[in-house]
Amino acid sequence: RKEVEQDPGPFNVPEGATVAFNCTYSNSASQSFFWYRQDCRKEPKLLMSVYSSGNEDGRFTAQLNRASQYISLLIRDSKLSDSATYLCVVYRGNQFYFGTGTSLTVIP
Amino acid sequence: EPEVTQTPSHQVTQMGQEVILRCVPISNHLYFYWYRQILGQKVEFLVSFYNNEISEKSEIFDDQFSVERPDGSNFTLKIRSTKLEDSAMYFCATKIGGDYEQYFGPGTRLTVT
Numbered sequence: 611r612k613e614v615e616q617d618p619g620p621f622n623v624p625e626g627a628t629v630a631f632n633c634t635y636s637n638s639a640s641q642s643f644f645w646y647r648q649d650c651r652k653e654p655k656l657l658m659s660v661y662s663s664g665n666e667d668g669r670f671t672a673q674l675n676r677a678s679q680y681i682s683l684l685i686r687d688s689k690l691s692d693s694a695t696y697l698c699v700v701y702r703g704n705q706f707y708f709g710t711g712t713s714l715t716v717i718p
Numbered sequence: 719e720p721e722v723t724q725t726p727s728h729q730v731t732q733m734g735q736e737v738i739l740r741c742v743p744i745s746n747h748l749y750f751y752w753y754r755q756i757l758g759q760k761v762e763f764l765v766s767f768y769n770n771e772i773s774e775k776s777e778i779f780d781d782q783f784s785v786e787r788p789d790g791s792n793f794t795l796k797i798r799s800t801k802l803e804d805s806a807m808y809f810c811a812t813k814i815g816g817d818y819e820q821y822f823g824p825g826t827r828l829t830v831t
Contacts, residue, residue, distance in 0.1 A: 641817050642817040644819055648761075652824070653809055653822040653823060653824050653825050654761060654809070654822050656819050697761065701817060703774065704749070704766050705763055705766060706751070706763060706811075706820060707763070708753075708760055708761040708763075710759075710760040711760060
């Protein structure tokens with residue numbers, strides 16, 4: 611079973627839409643959780659860390675459910691500039707495990 | 719804002735040649751990582767490095783790979799005898815410690831011909 615699983619998409623949404631991405635992880639000993647954004651042929655950039663209490667940064671909201679081993683990212687009021695691949699990343703034992711990424715295209 | 723830097727940005731080499739990829743971590747960061755990403759595929763962990771030694775490595779990181787921090791600033795990845803399948807983006811990442819997030823450099827695109 612993969613350490614981190616994501617729906618690869620693609621998600622094609624109109625500007626202004628709300629879109630949600632989900633991710634599951636296989637190892638309950640995983641310690642911390644992140645969403646990264648990756649533009650084509652660029653490095654991953656940290657979008658936000660994910661906490662059990664949920665956290666919000668502007669239009670972005672992340673949630674962690676440790677019991678279900680499930681992480682989510684919600685993007686409200688999508689902008690054209692949100693088009694990218696969103697990577698779910700899990701940290702355990704000094705190693706970061708990456709999902710395959712979910713591709714988002716926001717359409718004018 | 720401090721950032722991770724990598725050189726070169728693009729390296730073209732012939733099969734069987736040795737390459738060294740260089741990374742300058744953020745100055746107060748203590749944990750260093752190398753990843754590779756083959757075009758169109760996911761980011762794959764290669765190795766983590768802390769306190770001047772390897773702490774974890776993946777099965778990709780075989781005997782043709784090595785890492786070192788020769789002068790306390792640069793963090794290097796050496797590939798001894800490159801193969802065609804080593805063609806990929808190689809990212810360096812660093813973090814300050816603990817459960818903190820890691821920050822990525824811009825990557826080196828390695829093309830093996």
